[in-house]
Amino acid sequence: MGKGRRLSLESIVIALFIVIGAAFTVLTLSASWLLSPKAPSPEKITMYECGVEPVGGPWVRFRAGYYVYALLYVIFDIEVVFLYPWAVTFGRPGIGWFVFIEMIIFIAILAGGLAYAWKEGALRWR
Amino acid sequence: MNGLLRIAVGVVAVVVVVMLNTVFVMWLERKFLGHLQSRRGPMRTGYHGLLQPFADALKMLGKEDLVPAAADRALFLVAPLIAFSPAVLIHVAMPWTEWFAKTASEIGLLMLFAVAALSPVGVVVAGWASHNKYSLIGGIRAAAQQVSYEVPLLLSVVGVVMLARSMRLTDVVGAQGVAWNIVWQPLGFLIFFIGMLAELNRVPFDLPEAESELVSGFNTEYSSMRFALFFLAEYMNVFTWSLVGALVFLGGWMGPVLPGVVWLALKTYALVLLIIWVRGTVPRVRVDQLLAVSWKVLLPASLLGAMITAVGVVFGPIVLVPLQFAGVLTLGWVIARLGNDAGEAARAVVRL
Numbered sequence: 001m002g003k004g005r006r007l008s009l010e011s012i013v014i015a016l017f018i019v020i021g022a023a024f025t026v027l028t029l030s031a032s033w034l035l036s037p038k039a040p041s042p043e044k045i046t047m048y049e050c051g052v053e054p055v056g057g058p059w060v061r062f063r064a065g066y067y068v069y070a071l072l073y074v075i076f077d078i079e080v081v082f083l084y085p086w087a088v089t090f091g092r093p094g095i096g097w098f099v100f101i102e103m104i105i106f107i108a109i110l111a112g113g114l115a116y117a118w119k120e121g122a123l124r125w126r
Numbered sequence: 127m128n129g130l131l132r133i134a135v136g137v138v139a140v141v142v143v144v145m146l147n148t149v150f151v152m153w154l155e156r157k158f159l160g161h162l163q164s165r166r167g168p169m170r171t172g173y174h175g176l177l178q179p180f181a182d183a184l185k186m187l188g189k190e191d192l193v194p195a196a197a198d199r200a201l202f203l204v205a206p207l208i209a210f211s212p213a214v215l216i217h218v219a220m221p222w223t224e225w226f227a228k229t230a231s232e233i234g235l236l237m238l239f240a241v242a243a244l245s246p247v248g249v250v251v252a253g254w255a256s257h258n259k260y261s262l263i264g265g266i267r268a269a270a271q272q273v274s275y276e277v278p279l280l281l282s283v284v285g286v287v288m289l290a291r292s293m294r295l296t297d298v299v300g301a302q303g304v305a306w307n308i309v310w311q312p313l314g315f316l317i318f319f320i321g322m323l324a325e326l327n328r329v330p331f332d333l334p335e336a337e338s339e340l341v342s343g344f345n346t347e348y349s350s351m352r353f354a355l356f357f358l359a360e361y362m363n364v365f366t367w368s369l370v371g372a373l374v375f376l377g378g379w380m381g382p383v384l385p386g387v388v389w390l391a392l393k394t395y396a397l398v399l400l401i402i403w404v405r406g407t408v409p410r411v412r413v414d415q416l417l418a419v420s421w422k423v424l425l426p427a428s429l430l431g432a433m434i435t436a437v438g439v440v441f442g443p444i445v446l447v448p449l450q451f452a453g454v455l456t457l458g459w460v461i462a463r464l465g466n467d468a469g470e471a472a473r474a475v476v477r478l
Contacts, residue, residue: 009133012130012133013133013218013223014215014218016133016137017137017141017214017215017217017218018211018214018215020137020138020141020214021141021210021211021213021214021215022207022211024141024210024214025206025207025210025211025355028187028351028354028355029352029355031187032186032187032188032189032191032350032351035187035188036187036188036190036191036350037188037190038190038191039190040190040192040193042195044190044192045192045193045194045195046194046195046196047194047196047256047257047258047259047347048258048260048341049258049259050341057196057257058257058258058259058261058262059262066266066270066273069270069273069274069417069421070269070273073273073274073276073277076277076425077276077277077280080277080281083281083284083432084235084236084284084287087284087285087288087432088287088288088291088292088293089291090291090439092291097440100436100440103436104433107429107432107433111426111429114421114425114426118421118422123421123422125413125414125417125418
């Protein structure tokens with residue numbers, strides 16, 4: 001069995017999982033569509049606000065404080081993507097201190113970035 | 127063609143087994159939570175209420191599927207599917223694909239996290255499309271939480287990958303012959319468990335739902351089967367992540383005397399019960415606390431844990447285990463202190 005064949009087998013399995021997951025949702029949703037009553041009224045389909053008349057709309061500007069976390073997330077998520085292949089090969093014989101120190105430097109740079117963001121107050125909730 | 131049929135049957139079997147376990151986890155949650163609160167939980171449907179989830183599902187099927195007039199209709203309808211599909215798809219990375227497809231994902235762990243990262247997208251879309259203030263706040267919180275906890279979660283498993291020298295889950299379990307990874311990686315396990323609770327939106331990190339402040343958070347406007355899909359996805363993920371925890375940190379199917387499947391089930395359900403136990407005992411954290419714990423405590427701790435493991439791989443377990451346990455003690459101390467500070471602050475408010 002070659003590499004290509006294994007890969008295609010794997011994609012068949014992935015595709016089947018997607019198809020079966022989708023089939024389940026379609027099946028249950030159509031069963032519910034067949035069985036359930038359909039009698040919407042204006043009160044039923046207004047937005048829920050604990051029973052009182054809704055005041056204003058929800059699609060307004062919301063707290064932007066979250067964006068810093070999103071930025072940090074992108075940086076560190078990419079770091080992890082680099083860490084995984086490194087972790088797979090690290091324990092193998094013949095790979096020694098050089099690789100270890102390289103990764104320490106890589107992580108130190110990113111940790112420095114985190115420390116800087118922390119010091120500048122990016123992680124403070126205001 | 128015969129092979130294809132075999133794979134199809136295998137996938138259906140996996141999905142059915144996962145569904146049955148999900149239903150069992152739903153029942154277990156209500157039962158165990160009931161007993162934690164000196165109640166008996168569901169009793170009337172079947173033996174000790176075992177058929178309760180099926181009764182709930184039947185009830186859900188017959189409910190009206192309401193779409194709010196002001197909602198973004200297309201997104202509102204599709205959001206439960208976005209949340210549910212990854213919960214099924216995630217099992218593609220599990221070791222049993224080897225039984226029926228003779229292939230196990232070589233990037234198993236990475237695949238797992240990649241698929242898991244899709245689930246919260248459904249929650250965010252649901253929160254936005256509902257055109258409801260509670261839903262929107264719930265959705266935004268889900269995004270922030272997801273973004274913050276995925277990094278420590280991913281980093282907590284790097285040490286395991288280092289020890290197994292592979293991302294394939296079969297190899298990860300195989301590498302735990304001498305002792306389970308929880309012995310080599312206690313710090314990793316602690317971070318993994320906390321990150322898992324956040325990833326699952328479970329107490330104490332159930333901020334996207336937060337029923338006491340946001341009604342029902344992102345799924346406030348959902349009813350009928352569409353709500354059920356969110357519900358099902360949540361419990362399916364509880365089962366899946368417990369399973370991952372059992373495979374990665376508790377030695378998977380390894381154990382004496384009993385067959386492997388029994389050991390795997392025992393370990394998985396031990397983690398499920400732990401998750402429910404946490405729900406029964408711990409109060410919900412605030413958003414700022416949630417983000418602070420992730421970025422200021424868990425992220426540095428998980429980076430440190432990975433480095434400790436790297437040193438341990440070079441010097442051997444005599445160095446690795448004490449360093450890891452020292453890490454656990456430090457992390458535990460920091461979290462306890464944070465909790466104490468939060469408690470003090472709350473008491474100060476009450477005194478005012």
